Amino acid sequence: MPDRTILPPLTVRAIRAVAVEVPLNFVLGTSMGAVRAAPLLLIDLTTEEGITGRAYLFCYLRAAAPAIVSLLGEVERVVKGERLDPAALWAKLARRFTLIGVQGIVRMAMSGFDVASWDALAIAAGQPLATFLGASPRPIPAYNSCGLGLMDDMGALAAEAEALLAGGFRALKLRLGYPTLAEDIAAVHAVRQRVGDTVALMVDYNQALTVDEALARGRALDAENIDWLEEPIRHDDYAGAALLARELKVPVQIGENFSLAQAMATALERKAADLVMPDLERIGGITGWRQAAELAAVNRVKMSSHLFPEVSAHLLAATPTCHFLEYVDWANVLVEEPLAIVDGQAIVPQRPGHGMVWNPDAVARLRFH
Numbered sequence: 001m002p003d004r005t006i007l008p009p010l011t012v013r014a015i016r017a018v019a020v021e022v023p024l025n026f027v028l029g030t031s032m033g034a035v036r037a038a039p040l041l042l043i044d045l046t047t048e049e050g051i052t053g054r055a056y057l058f059c060y061l062r063a064a065a066p067a068i069v070s071l072l073g074e075v076e077r078v079v080k081g082e083r084l085d086p087a088a089l090w091a092k093l094a095r096r097f098t099l100i101g102v103q104g105i106v107r108m109a110m111s112g113f114d115v116a117s118w119d120a121l122a123i124a125a126g127q128p129l130a131t132f133l134g135a136s137p138r139p140i141p142a143y144n145s146c147g148l149g150l151m152d153d154m155g156a157l158a159a160e161a162e163a164l165l166a167g168g169f170r171a172l173k174l175r176l177g178y179p180t181l182a183e184d185i186a187a188v189h190a191v192r193q194r195v196g197d198t199v200a201l202m203v204d205y206n207q208a209l210t211v212d213e214a215l216a217r218g219r220a221l222d223a224e225n226i227d228w229l230e231e232p233i234r235h236d237d238y239a240g241a242a243l244l245a246r247e248l249k250v251p252v253q254i255g256e257n258f259s260l261a262q263a264m265a266t267a268l269e270r271k272a273a274d275l276v277m278p279d280l281e282r283i284g285g286i287t288g289w290r291q292a293a294e295l296a297a298v299n300r301v302k303m304s305s306h307l308f309p310e311v312s313a314h315l316l317a318a319t320p321t322c323h324f325l326e327y328v329d330w331a332n333v334l335v336e337e338p339l340a341i342v343d344g345q346a347i348v349p350q351r352p353g354h355g356m357v358w359n360p361d362a363v364a365r366l367r368f369h
Contacts, residue, residue: 007084007085007121008124010047010049010083010084011082012045012048012083012084014045015045015072015073015075015076017068017072017112018042018367019065019367019369020041020367021038021039022331022334023037024330026146026147026149026160027147028149028175029150030150030175031150031206032208034149039059039060039065039368040056040057040059040331041059041068042055042056042363043055043112044116045113052120053115053116053119054119055112056334057108057109057281058307068108071109072113074109075109075113078092078096079093086117086285086286090114090285090287093113102260107259110285111284112281113285115311117286118287118354122354127352128351128352128354129314130317130348133290135317137317137348137349137350138348139342139346139348140316140348141171141323141325142327142341142346143200143324143327144173145326145327146328146329147160147164148161148174148191150187154186157190158191158193158194159194167341168343169327169341170198170200171200171201171227172191172195172200174187174191174203174204175206185224188203188224192225202226202253202324203229204231207232207234211240211244214229215244215248218232218248219247219248222249222250228274228275229253230277231254235256235257236257236263238272241272242270242272245273245274246271251274251275252272252275253275254267255275255278256306256307258292261291264276264278264283264295265295268299275303276296276302276303278292279307280305280306280311281308286311290318296320296321297319297320300321302323304316304325305325307328309325309326309327310339311354311356313339313348314354325346327339327341333359333362334359334363334366335356336359337351337355339355
């Protein structure tokens with residue numbers, strides 16, 4: 001890990017953000033609704049030394065984008081002219097936002113700035129982000145999370161599972177949360193019959209169940225060769241998740257909704273998960289991820305990523321308990337060189353920084369106001 005005293009000398013000049021909406025190649029039907037397009041916010045952090053760091057945020061709703069842009073304006077006001085030291089600037093911004101709280105879109109804005117900061121520093125050092133963080137770029141096991149949403153047609157679901165194996169993937173995520181357990185099991189069987197038993201299959205309920213329902217469905221899934229059971233109940237019900245982790249054979253996976261590393265520490269203390277998967281914009285950017293990775297290592301818990309594969313691949317290379325990268329292709333159209341997947345593994349690029357540079361034509365075509 002880089003010593004704060006030897007970070008490349010960069011000075012914050014400006015923060016600029018552009019909102020785009022990317023149509024998804026596969027409709028993502030979840031228990032919380034169908035997602036057909038991803039509203040993303042592209043962030044450019046410019047420095048007085050001429051280095052630009054980049055990041056993007058998943059806004060979930062188009063309406064959130066202008067609010068986050070406004071908050072990034074306040075971030076810029078607080079950090080403009082400061083030396084680029086992510087940990088120190090995170091602390092300064094956290095003090096600024098104490099009364100409103102470092103939550104929600106405030107935390108997202110801070111995380112986007114943090115990721116762009118680390119990118120700029122790694123570019124200035126002439127190193128891939130993974131190397132700058134003290135690791136070596138290496139292939140990271142990935143699962144394809146681009147589709148397999150809730151569908152009425154099990155034949156179409158099976159065909160989509162087969163299509164998602166392109167690129168050599170050997171792991172897939174299936175969304176569950178159908179009205180009945182029988183329908184959940186039918187979806188699992190449809191996918192298994194098409195892709196075979198050697199493909200790792202994770203299932204995600206997107207918080208759809210009560211604890212009792214999760215216990216019943218989890219016990220049925222214990223017999224189905226499932227690699228993990230993700231967010232079966234409300235994300236912050238750590239007592240319920242701990243019960244499921246104790247009672248079920250299938251590993252319980254949570255973490256995409258951890259708000260900063262403190263939430264992850266609480267969840268681990270309460271034994272609420274067998275596996276964890278922090279989200280870059282919720283855990284606190286790269287600064288927060290590093291804290292989470294240390295917690296996972298101390299607790300000997302395998303850690304995966306949630307979304308943002310282009311940056312998360314570098315971070316998982318530097319994570320002692322690295323497990324799986326969640327792969328989505330949402331940003332592929334926006335960048336000059338998309339993240340490569342070979343034989344089911346993400347190839348961490350050797351370019352300085354995290355490796356993303358925006359494609360200006362695609363940004364102009366997909367931006368919204």
